[in-house]
Amino acid sequence: MQKNYKVVEILPKQGLEPRQFLRYCFGIAELSPPELLEEETDSQYRKKCITVLCAVLGVQRPTVRKWGSDLNFDGIPNYCKISLAYIHAAEIVPNQLNSILTGEYNAPEVNAQTFLEKILLEGLTEQQRLQTVSHANFRATCVKTLTQVLHIGTKSVQDWGQDMSFHKMPKIHKHTLGYALAAISKSSKAWDKQAA
Structure with a gap:
């Protein structure tokens, strides 16, 4: 993780x-x-x-x-x-x-669960995923990740729901998560070269 x-x-x-x-x-x-x-x-x-x-x-x-x-x-x-x-x-x-x-652009939209799975769980085996998700700190890690990426308060994020879907998250933040993934994908190409 x-x-x-x-x-x-x-x-x-x-x-x-x-x-x-x-x-x-x-x-x-x-x-x-x-x-x-x-x-x-x-x-x-x-x-x-x-x-x-x-x-x-x-x-x-x-x-x-x-x-x-x-x-x-x-x-x-x-x-x-x-x-x-x-x-x-x-x-x-x-x-x-x-x-x-020209009005043909659609801002990317990524929900909290998709984003968190990509950031926290991608590349893990089924066993590792299970261990990670059942860990006592997993929700805190999810909240911390969202507050860090979205630059908003912990309380706001906690109010969006009790599970990983954070289903009450406002749409504008779904766009931010979409852009964050795009930026990570662009940067991680450079990141992978650096790590190699």
Whole structure:
């Protein structure tokens, strides 16, 4: 179990600010300040930014608008910034930018149980899986893994349910778990090379 659990260590520890994330998305992060200003003051830019944030986070336009009236989106919750960091680490955008802007993109959705099985149980024999799952600390490990990956409080996670399915987990966190797996998969290719 320990080997797999270490996999979450390769995820970004810090969230990514929306403005910086959007600059990466639109391929303008490397521009000079005057060029950035020109891009970011384009009349359609904020509208496109809102479209991107809605699509990748699976939220509605009014929600994104509530996060702020400028390009910093200062009201965005920290757990959404974490999602943005995972999306960036997984290199989903700018590759998917066209499908996002045309409304054809579907944010990945992974439930808690699928995520935890992949992180904590994948690669174990049936016997090892049984030992792991029946261990007294298994639920605590599940809660700890989710709080670490989602960057939210332990109490919130515990309130999502008593078993590994955490069936009351809000949909927005299922997207984060989907991006976390994508980022892990991208990074673990590098991780495997390192370990070899």
